[in-house]
Amino acid sequence: MPEPRRAAMVGRFQPVHKGHVKAMLDILAEFDELVIVLGSAQLSHELDNPFTAGERMVMLRLALAHSGVGPERYWIVPVPDAPMHSVWVPMVLAYCPRFEVVYSNEPLTRRLFIEAGFEVRPIPFYKREIYSATEIRRRMLAGEPWEGLVPAPVADYIKALGGVERLVDLAKTDKPKRPGQDEVSSAPHTW
Amino acid sequence: MPEPRRAAMVGRFQPVHKGHVKAMLDILAEFDELVIVLGSAQLSHELDNPFTAGERMVMLRLALAHSGVGPERYWIVPVPDAPMHSVWVPMVLAYCPRFEVVYSNEPLTRRLFIEAGFEVRPIPFYKREIYSATEIRRRMLAGEPWEGLVPAPVADYIKALGGVERLVDLAKTDKPKRPGQDEVSSAPHTW
């Protein structure tokens, strides 16, 4: 029995939104299985990366189940960042089931996979200016409604884990307004 | 809707064998979902760790499907090794969907999870002396039959990807017999 035909889609999914799901459904119409590369897996508790890899995995399964896609159609593979761009593609390949095609609109991701000999296809985004993880995090911080941009069970899950409160906490600061100012507390950065 | 009750099982799965599957079935009889922590995810192409994380993920899905368990019942989470034992458990927790109980027989794994406040249960192994990844790798290298120790589709998959040849290659050496001898070629080690 041959391996199924698989395509990969790379994202950070901070958080998963309806644009992601739409793209995944499109890819699954073309391929047997989808490999979801959950990038920057080691990051969490940052303004741009509030959710852990585990939380993002749950969101992805909830989102796809909500669209009728069972986990036998896809793989979720958390992959930590690479120490240098030139080894990122082989690192992804080592972490993932084999795939044939990559879907991405991100220029660096596209170029690295193309230089590695992969076919890379664009993702036809649906209402990109609103279905955007950045826009969702902005709305969460601004207290504006964001729930409509994500599948309903993802919204419920984020609320249940206190995701908005976490983001607000990360944005809160008691510091004087001069930028870069750091006082008593160290920010634990990556090495 | 509450989160499903989940238990975790930690392993390197080099390769997946029938003992693993038996343990997973036992755990799934007790819990809604199983979180399979695929440890040392970054390792491959070593005598003790021949297979990549991606290959081990495929083996796990093949093995469980062969026993009638669909992926909606479990999560496979590749986790790289930690830089210090004291941060390994929180690193696992950040990578995985939340779980309540850990199944493990490995003393260090047990102690680290117990110190972190988890309930840790032993795995009742089935014919441990033969259903063993070490035994399987030994048989592969010795040219002895190993296929019966793993689920049939796992054996097929390993053969299709040339896994035995890879292991034999890793064991082969043209070097004189004095131990530690290294000649022209550097072994690419972990940093």
Added chain:
Amino acid sequence: MPEPRRAAMVGRFQPVHKGHVKAMLDILAEFDELVIVLGSAQLSHELDNPFTAGERMVMLRLALAHSGVGPERYWIVPVPDAPMHSVWVPMVLAYCPRFEVVYSNEPLTRRLFIEAGFEVRPIPFYKREIYSATEIRRRMLAGEPWEGLVPAPVADYIKALGGVERLVDLAKTDKPKRPGQDEVSSAPHTW
């Protein structure tokens, strides 16, 4: 004999100033011992982190001795940054003597310790807008008087090691004004 009751305070102490000392005295009025977590211990020779961990340790002891606090009342624990936020608290715990309470105003530090189950208390700062390491570094670079913001022996120590000259050197550049411009020399960054 039971372990002493300890509280922790996290900081980078670039450099130690009177606001730090005031907060430490307040904490020591409540606890037997203070654990001073010297964060970002690996950093030095940067505009925001000019001093080495060793230099900061000396400053802390000088500052507390100047207020009549001997080292039997506190621990100074240099802790390097963590590779991911989710392991920073367990890493701090492994490096430090056990403590019960954390004092911090920094939102991320507060949240990470709270998620780890710690009681976190705010630090009532004294004249925060001037007793600030950022303000001190700014004054050092601007050639304005900064000595009054730090305990006298800390000022002497910084002068003796040529700290201001080091900071000025780090800020100096012969480069044309276009930002991000880098010429012949590589900046040695963290990995």
Added chain:
Amino acid sequence: MPEPRRAAMVGRFQPVHKGHVKAMLDILAEFDELVIVLGSAQLSHELDNPFTAGERMVMLRLALAHSGVGPERYWIVPVPDAPMHSVWVPMVLAYCPRFEVVYSNEPLTRRLFIEAGFEVRPIPFYKREIYSATEIRRRMLAGEPWEGLVPAPVADYIKALGGVERLVDLAKTDKPKRPGQDEVSSAPHTW
């Protein structure tokens, strides 16, 4: 006021024993202050490195207080291992208050400090064959009396934190006797 004259002593202190204390007293008879470099600070929960840096710091203070030496006479500086031998000395120097002389019997430590231009003196050990951290760990595992080899408050502290049980747990294994055998559980190794 000039900086005090300081000498450094490097060790892992797994655990602290009477031989360490004897050497420290000898050094303190010659120097104003002692810098105790607590090496391999990041390691714990290993057979050769059972105790965390924080636990070893407490042991050191207990041991020296038991000999009448207050912490104003010494510094304890936890230092993680370096990625390459050639940067270990400068890393130690960055973490520590300045010192003039190094006491060490370990050949690599001696050579690296000598190549860096330091005066390195040998440590005159007292009954080396029994005052040895390796011997103490061996006795702990064998159930033989070990308490007499460490200062009394260190023995009490180790017992209170369950140190012997931890060591025994780390040595315990349910695995079949073939060496290198690894089953279900991954050992969480350093990166």
Added chain:
Amino acid sequence: MPEPRRAAMVGRFQPVHKGHVKAMLDILAEFDELVIVLGSAQLSHELDNPFTAGERMVMLRLALAHSGVGPERYWIVPVPDAPMHSVWVPMVLAYCPRFEVVYSNEPLTRRLFIEAGFEVRPIPFYKREIYSATEIRRRMLAGEPWEGLVPAPVADYIKALGGVERLVDLAKTDKPKRPGQDEVSSAPHTW
């Protein structure tokens, strides 16, 4: 036979330009051999660091050959970034043939080498405002002529490897204009 007298010059060489070559010729008029420290060797495929270490090595040899300098007069040593500034100089020393003097205008590089006891000399730049790697990358992105700023064989080499296209690709983005916005694709960052 004594070792040749060597001077070092540190740079990232993204890309090599005529100002670099001029400085190298000046140094080679004073010393037997030049050690070219190729910094940030691990970086590539970034807007500020588009070229790999291997590509930069080729550029350097082409550029110097074009000025009549053969490789017996110099060493090219790719050195990855260090995890902390305080170990960068010893790391460079371990990677390189021994040298006596360092040529650099970059303040941090200068200070770190001076603190390590080296003689550091300034580089008399030739028309610095145009012979600048940043200016060259800017022109490449803007579609302006850049070829005159680099030695002719370097320009040919960059064109042959598609360097301008790579840079343009790295700068391209389909993202909406709000800064920091990240969509489906993760940028593979350094660890």
Added chain:
Amino acid sequence: MPEPRRAAMVGRFQPVHKGHVKAMLDILAEFDELVIVLGSAQLSHELDNPFTAGERMVMLRLALAHSGVGPERYWIVPVPDAPMHSVWVPMVLAYCPRFEVVYSNEPLTRRLFIEAGFEVRPIPFYKREIYSATEIRRRMLAGEPWEGLVPAPVADYIKALGGVERLVDLAKTDKPKRPGQDEVSSAPHTW
């Protein structure tokens, strides 16, 4: 002008010996240029890796000059070890000028390059049992004559830098004979 035809040879060169040189001459008879991948570049001051990358670079140039091969025929590229085997080849490729063929007898090196699509050829060794870096280090430690196994200027260079004394120092120990015993001094290991 097309790029020269290049072949790569991977080694640690601890130290360079006549077998290495013989192999290099053979390769240079077939190719325009040789890329010498100096592996484990970050290691030094270990029994198996006594020499720094810089020292090994000097040895290589001395050895090849002694055989009449100038540096315009080869590249020496120090490459640090990779964090995982699966990214080692792409890391080597990023550090090196492009090459077409790899010469290696080491099974892992061979397999990794073959899996990456390279042609890998064996190295016909000359008197392998004696022209061996391990044998040379063994003789150095045993006080037996080793100079005949390396090119004459390499022997002179090793003597001038005190290489034998370094190796002897690294092997010396004052420790009791029980293996694994570690006392006061920490061995500075890789992270």
